[in-house]
Amino acid sequence: MAKMIGPSSENTRSAILDLIRSGGVVSRVDLVETSGLTAASITRIVKTLMSDGLVIETGFGDSTGGKRPTLLELNAGSRYAVGISLDDARLTYVVTDLAGVLVGRLVSAGIGDTYPPTVIERIQAELDVLLTQLDIERSDVVGVGVAGAGRRDVSGAVLRASLSAPDWENFAVKQALEAASGFTVFLENDSACAALGEFWVGRIPATQDFATLYMATGIGCGLIIRGSVYGGASSNAGEIGHMIIDVNGPDCWCGSRGCLEMLAAPLAVVQRALADTTLATSLGLSGQPSELRMDFARIARAAAQGDPGCVALIEQSANFLAKALISLANLVDLDRLYLAGPGFADAGSIYYRIIRDQLDSLAFMRSVHPVHVELSEVGLESAALGAAAVALQSELTPHHKVASGV
Amino acid sequence: MAKMIGPSSENTRSAILDLIRSGGVVSRVDLVETSGLTAASITRIVKTLMSDGLVIETGFGDSTGGKRPTLLELNAGSRYAVGISLDDARLTYVVTDLAGVLVGRLVSAGIGDTYPPTVIERIQAELDVLLTQLDIERSDVVGVGVAGAGRRDVSGAVLRASLSAPDWENFAVKQALEAASGFTVFLENDSACAALGEFWVGRIPATQDFATLYMATGIGCGLIIRGSVYGGASSNAGEIGHMIIDVNGPDCWCGSRGCLEMLAAPLAVVQRALADTTLATSLGLSGQPSELRMDFARIARAAAQGDPGCVALIEQSANFLAKALISLANLVDLDRLYLAGPGFADAGSIYYRIIRDQLDSLAFMRSVHPVHVELSEVGLESAALGAAAVALQSELTPHHKVASGV
DNA sequence: ATACTTACTAAGATAATGTTAGTGAGTTTC
DNA sequence: GAAACTCACTAACATTATCTTAGTAAGTAT
Numbered sequence: 092m093a094k095m096i097g098p099s100s101e102n103t104r105s106a107i108l109d110l111i112r113s114g115g116v117v118s119r120v121d122l123v124e125t126s127g128l129t130a131a132s133i134t135r136i137v138k139t140l141m142s143d144g145l146v147i148e149t150g151f152g153d154s155t156g157g158k159r160p161t162l163l164e165l166n167a168g169s170r171y172a173v174g175i176s177l178d179d180a181r182l183t184y185v186v187t188d189l190a191g192v193l194v195g196r197l198v199s200a201g202i203g204d205t206y207p208p209t210v211i212e213r214i215q216a217e218l219d220v221l222l223t224q225l226d227i228e229r230s231d232v233v234g235v236g237v238a239g240a241g242r243r244d245v246s247g248a249v250l251r252a253s254l255s256a257p258d259w260e261n262f263a264v265k266q267a268l269e270a271a272s273g274f275t276v277f278l279e280n281d282s283a284c285a286a287l288g289e290f291w292v293g294r295i296p297a298t299q300d301f302a303t304l305y306m307a308t309g310i311g312c313g314l315i316i317r318g319s320v321y322g323g324a325s326s327n328a329g330e331i332g333h334m335i336i337d338v339n340g341p342d343c344w345c346g347s348r349g350c351l352e353m354l355a356a357p358l359a360v361v362q363r364a365l366a367d368t369t370l371a372t373s374l375g376l377s378g379q380p381s382e383l384r385m386d387f388a389r390i391a392r393a394a395a396q397g398d399p400g401c402v403a404l405i406e407q408s409a410n411f412l413a414k415a416l417i418s419l420a421n422l423v424d425l426d427r428l429y430l431a432g433p434g435f436a437d438a439g440s441i442y443y444r445i446i447r448d449q450l451d452s453l454a455f456m457r458s459v460h461p462v463h464v465e466l467s468e469v470g471l472e473s474a475a476l477g478a479a480a481v482a483l484q485s486e487l488t489p490h491h492k493v494a495s496g497v
Numbered sequence: 498m499a500k501m502i503g504p505s506s507e508n509t510r511s512a513i514l515d516l517i518r519s520g521g522v523v524s525r526v527d528l529v530e531t532s533g534l535t536a537a538s539i540t541r542i543v544k545t546l547m548s549d550g551l552v553i554e555t556g557f558g559d560s561t562g563g564k565r566p567t568l569l570e571l572n573a574g575s576r577y578a579v580g581i582s583l584d585d586a587r588l589t590y591v592v593t594d595l596a597g598v599l600v601g602r603l604v605s606a607g608i609g610d611t612y613p614p615t616v617i618e619r620i621q622a623e624l625d626v627l628l629t630q631l632d633i634e635r636s637d638v639v640g641v642g643v644a645g646a647g648r649r650d651v652s653g654a655v656l657r658a659s660l661s662a663p664d665w666e667n668f669a670v671k672q673a674l675e676a677a678s679g680f681t682v683f684l685e686n687d688s689a690c691a692a693l694g695e696f697w698v699g700r701i702p703a704t705q706d707f708a709t710l711y712m713a714t715g716i717g718c719g720l721i722i723r724g725s726v727y728g729g730a731s732s733n734a735g736e737i738g739h740m741i742i743d744v745n746g747p748d749c750w751c752g753s754r755g756c757l758e759m760l761a762a763p764l765a766v767v768q769r770a771l772a773d774t775t776l777a778t779s780l781g782l783s784g785q786p787s788e789l790r791m792d793f794a795r796i797a798r799a800a801a802q803g804d805p806g807c808v809a810l811i812e813q814s815a816n817f818l819a820k821a822l823i824s825l826a827n828l829v830d831l832d833r834l835y836l837a838g839p840g841f842a843d844a845g846s847i848y849y850r851i852i853r854d855q856l857d858s859l860a861f862m863r864s865v866h867p868v869h870v871e872l873s874e875v876g877l878e879s880a881a882l883g884a885a886a887v888a889l890q891s892e893l894t895p896h897h898k899v900a901s902g903v
Numbered sequence: 904a905t906a907c908t909t910a911c912t913a914a915g916a917t918a919a920t921g922t923t924a925g926t927g928a929g930t931t932t933c
Numbered sequence: 934g935a936a937a938c939t940c941a942c943t944a945a946c947a948t949t950a951t952c953t954t955a956g957t958a959a960g961t962a963t
Contacts, residue, residue: 103919120941132920134943157940158928242865300729312828316722323706323830325865330827333861335820338743338760347823347859354744414741417753421736422718422825424729453753455739459650459731509950526910535952540912542950563909564959 105488118160174479177239191292195225215271233486234275236478238284281474285431286313288477301427306434355411357387391437413449431467511894524566580885583645589881597698601631621677639892640681642884644690687880691837692719694883707833712840761817763793797843819855837873
C-alpha cells in the first residue's frame with residue numbers, strides 16, 4: 092500500500108508526473124491548480140522531471156491576456172516498457188512508450204502444455220528479437236509486466252493458474268523470467284492489468300476509481316482505486332467470475348454453485364451451442380477443450396452478423412454478466428466500467444448494449460449518478476498493454492505500489 | 498480522498514496518532530519500528546501530540562537490557578464524541594471517549610412518521626440532557642456522528658432513506674442538526690458507521706482492510722480500505738442488500754430481482770414465518786409492518802432457543818447472506834469480516850456459524866488465506882458507536898477524509 | 904564499580920514547500 | 934503606439950519536517 096509517512100518529495104514528484112500523464116498536455120499553471128501546490132514548487136518539480144528526461148516542453152498555449160503558458164508533456168519516447176500476456180491460446184508481447192502507446196508487438200504460440208522453464212527460455216528469446224527489431228536499447232526498458240490468469244500467492248508465483256499444465260502450479264514466473272531476461276519483472280493478473288492499462292493510456296486521473304471487466308477463457312475484474320490496482324488481502328481481488336448469481340445454479344469447479352463463470356463464460360456459451368446440434372454443425376464447432384476460444388469466437392462472430400440463435404446465446408451470457416456487474420456497481424458504488432479482453436473481441440457491441448442498458452435501468456444508484464460503460468478500445472492486447480502499464484507505473488509513480496510480490 | 502500532495506506534517510501526525518490508537522499501549526521505540534521514522538522524529542511528533550492533550554505517558558514497560566521504554570496511550574478522557582443512530586424503531590445516542598469507549602448512552606423513541614424538523618428539535622434537546630447528565634463540556638465534544646439508512650447525495654442530505662416517512666426524502670439532516678445543535682455533524686450510512694466503529698475500537702491498524710455486514714431492517718455493508726470508509730463514486734458504496742444472488746429470484750422494489758435483501762432480510766424471514774400459520778400464532782407474530790423488527794426478534798429468539806422451524810428460517814436467511822459474502826470476499830479478496838447490527842442481536846450465533854463455515858469451505862481464496870469472521874461485540878449500538886468513531890476520526894486523523902458531504 | 908544496552912533527546916544538516924517580490928511576454932486601452 | 938494591465942513563470946529567502954550525529958538517562962550484565 093501507499094506509504095503514508097516520511098518525506099513527501101517522492102510522492103509529490105510522482106503525483107505531479109501522474110497529473111501530466113493524465114492531463115496529456117498541460118501547463119505549469121494547470122498543475123498549480125490541480126495539485127494545490129504553489130507555482131514555485133511546480134517550477135522546481137517540473138525542472139527535475141525535465142532533467143530526468145521524463146517530461147518535455149512542447150510549445151505554447153493560447154494567451155488569456157498575458158504571457159502564454161508553456162505546454163508540458165510526457166517525453167513518451169524516452170523510455171519503454173514491455174508487456175506480455177501469458178495465455179493458453181497465445182503469447183502476446185507489446186512494447187509501449189512512456190505514455191503507454193503501442194510501439195511494437197509480437198504474437199507467438201500459447202503455452203499449451205509446455206514445461207514452464209522451456210516457455211521462459213522462449214520468452215526470453217522472443218523478447219530479444221522484438222527489442223532488436225524495434226532498435227530499442229535494453230537500458231531504456233523500465234521493466235517487463237506479465238499478465239496471467241489465476242491466483243497468486245504473496246511471493247509472486249502463480250499459485251494456481253487456469254493454464255492447462257499442472258506444472259505451472261507454484262512455478263515462480265517472476266523470478267524465473269527475471270533471472271533469464273535481466274529485466275525487472277512484474278506479475279499481475281490479467282484483469283488487473285487490463286484495468287491499469289485503461290487507467291494509464293485512458294488519461295484517467297488517479298482520483299477516479301473504476302473497474303474493468305476482463306473476459307478471456309475465464310472472467311475477472313480489475314479494480315483501480317486511487318490510481319492503483321486494488322489487490323485486497325493477498326493481491327487476488329477481482330474474482331468476479333466466482334460471484335454467485337444463482338443460488339440454485341449449477342455446481343462450479345470452485346466448490347460453490349451458480350458462479351458467474353459457469354453461466355456466462357465462453358465455455359458456458361459454447362456448451363449451450365453444442366447442445367443445439369443444428370447450430371453446432373452449421374457453425375462448425377469442434378467441441379474440443381483446446382478449441383474453446385475458437386468455438387466461442389465462431390459463435391460471437393455469427394451473433395455479430397445477426398444469426399438469431401447466436402445472438403440469443405450471447406445475449407444470455409451478457410445478461411448474466413450484467414447481473415454480476417449490477418451487484419458490483421452497488422457494492423463499490425461504481426461510476427465507470429470498462430469491458431476488455433478477447434472475450435469481447437467479436438460480439439463486444441452486443442455485450443456492451445445489454446450491460447449498459449441493464450446498469451442504466453437497474454443499478455441501485457441510478458437516481459444519484461449513472462454508471463458509465465465503455466467497450467475498451469485496446470481489444471485483444473488489453474492485458475498485455477496493461478502489463479506494460481504495470482511496469483511503467485511502478486517505475487514512474489512508485490508511490491502507487493503495485494502489489495507484485497516483493 | 499486522502500490528500501497525496503503537499504506538506505506531510507499533518508499526515509504524519511495523524512498516522513502516528515493512528516498507530517497509538519491501534520496499538521493501545523505503545524512505546525516510542527514501537528512507533529519507530531512501525532512507522533519507519535527515526536527516533537528523533539517520533540520524539541518531536543509525540544511531543545506535539547502530548548501538548549495537545551491527545552496522548553499521555555502512562556508508565557514504563559519492561560527493560561530488555563537497558564532503559565525502560567515509556568509507555569504512551571491515547572488520552573481517552575480528553576475529548577468526547579457523540580454518535581446517533583437514526584432508526585425506524587428507535588434513536589440510540591452514545592457518548593464515547595477518544596478511544597471510542599462508551600461513556601454514556603440514551604435511547605428514545607424512533608422516528609416513526611414525525612415531521613423531520615420536529616425530530617431534529619427533539620434530538621437537540623435529548624443531546625443536551627445526555628451531555629448535562631454526563632457532566633461533559635460542550636467544548637470537549639469533537640463532533641456528532643449520525644448513522645442512518647439510505648442513499649445519500651453529495652451534499653450530505655439523506656437522499657432516499659428507508660425511513661418510513663417520505664418527508665425525509667431530500668431532508669438535509671446534517672445541516673439542520675448543525676444549525677440546531679452547534680456541533681459539527683457527520684452523516685454516514687449505518688453500515689459504514691458500524692465498520693468504522695469496529696476499526697476504531699477494535700484496534701485494527703489502518704493498513705488492514707475489512708468489511709462489516711450490518712443488518713437492521715435492511716442489509717448493508719461497510720468497507721474499510723486503508724483505515725477509512727470506502728465511499729465509492731458518491732459515498733454510497735456497500736449496497737450489498739441489492740446484490741443479485743438469484744437471477745430467477747423474486748422481484749425487488751429496487752427494480753431488479755433476486756436481491757439479497759428480498760431473500761435474507763428480516764422482512765423475508767418474517768413473511769416466511771407468517772406463511773406457516775401454526776408457527777405464526779405460536780410465536781405471536783403481528784404481521785404489521787411497524788412491528789417487523791419485533792416479529793423478527795421473536796423468530797430469532799425462538800431459533801436461538803432451538804425451535805426447529807425458526808432455526809430453519811434463520812439458517813435459510815444465513816445461507817443467503819453467506820452466498821453474498823462469498824461473492825464479496827472473492828471480489829475484494831477479503832480476509833476479515835464482522836457481523837454487526839440489531840439483526841444479529843438474537844440469533845447472531847446461528848448466522849455466525851453458517852457464514853463462517855461457508856466462507857471456510859467455499860471462498861475462492863480459501864487455499865491462500867482464510868476469511869476471518871467475527872460477530873461484533875458492540876451489538877445493538879454498533880451503528881451509533883461507529884457514528885461517534887466517524888466524528889473521532891475526522892477530528893483526530895483528518896487525512897482519512899471521511900466522505901461526509903461538506 | 905565497570906561495561907554494555909536500550910530508550911530517548913538535542914542540535915545541526917538537508918531538503919521540500921511556502922512566501923514575497925520580482926521578470927518576461929503577451930493583451931487592452933486611450 | 935506607448936502606458937497600463939494580466940498572466941505565466943522564476944529567484945531568493947523563510948519555514949518546517951525530516952534525518953544524522955552525537956549525546957544523556959536509566960536500566961542490565963559481569
